[in-house]
Amino acid sequence: MQQFDENEKNGMGLLERQVEAMLFVSPQPVSSLEIASYLGVSQTRVDDAVKTLKDTYARSHGLTILYLAGGWQMATSPDLAETIEAFSNSVSMQKVRLSKAALETLSVIAYNQPVTRSEIEDIRSVRCDRVVDTLMKHGLVRIAGRKKSVGSPLLFRTTDRFLEIFGLAGINSLPTLEELKDYKTEETASDPFERAENGTEEDDNDE
């Protein structure tokens, strides 16, 4: 046990190597709880192991570990984006192109879920049916039952895939609406929007 602890201090101990191997084979994010239950150790030790791995990667590897949708996911280092994109066409398939309308609708759903289509339309003041369909096709939004009111309208929620695509640990990682009131969109929004609109394939019904 003492030997094990010493290894851990030096960096890559058995636990780190086990966690690394599990993250390597998993295509989806894996939670600390799941890793802990397989390895029979505490969640805190798994978290520590991930942190050690992350630090080791940051120093001398081409990889990183992201915290997405409540789980850990091994990924390529952000600074190597261009190299990886040029190397493999299939990785560009991981990108989801969204128009400004789709992002706005997604933002309304994320902050009001579960929410009906007409509630989204009340906030956006334009029809959103096709945009919502597009978001569903991308798997970013799902139907979460029906509201108990006149006409039993469908309720929509964001999915885990939404968290994965946007690099969020959970829905709570989003800034609050209050904080967003003063969020500067000049430099952050103009570019990404143009980027999103240039690459968009969908036809939004409000633009």
Place this chain on the structure above:
Amino acid sequence: MTEQFEAVSKNEKEDRRGFEVQLGAFSGPLDLLCHLVESREMDPAQLNLTELVSQYVRFLVNSKRTTLNEMAEFFSFASRLLLRKVHSLFPAQRDAAEDEDLADEDMYTDEEELMRMLEIFRPYRNGAGYLAAIQKERECSFIRIADEESTPFYDLGDLYGLASLWWQMLDRYNEKRNLGDCCEESIWDDIPDAIPEERQVEQRMEELLRSIRKKELSLRDLLEERNKKILIVTLLALLEMSRLGMVRITQSETLGDVLVAAV
């Protein structure tokens, strides 16, 4: 707004010598009905426009005097109602530009309201900017691509949606099984894919007349053919027969069966 409107409608009512509509719960002048429908206070899908036209025809017959202007006014109001009804029944058919106009017209009644809406929406718009920024950041890292990911993503909705899809599919399957292959050997296979000829439409008109003379048939029955060519020719034949006044087409309730009868 209401007072002003009532004053206007009163004058117009006198001018039109009192044509009043009685449609379901509504009773009053046509322009009021049109206003209520356009301001979304009444559901256009519930309007029985055939009944409206019948009432107007009765009014014309009874009054025996009407000016061209009054008739034009009726057509104007009736077509506005018809347009609203079509929109309410086929929301997906409206194009984007029209939606934008509607949104502008209906939602922003005044500047204050517009400012209020913008104020509510601003954090969400900023939220969209934030999402775009974090997505860009996230896209710099790539993950392993598993084989499972290449399988398509299915979202079948809730249990209600799934059940209704299942019943529809079962119906189609049973129908197909009952029909067998006889459909495939139909004489209609000879019809080229180009625009149907007049002769084909005339032939279909005769066939349809023979069927509906025996008994009134629903549009669903007449269009049950799976073959695209037959469908097109049948629809053209029905339109032509309707234009020539050879058939009477009625629908007793909204979204109910459309009945076609020989005149």
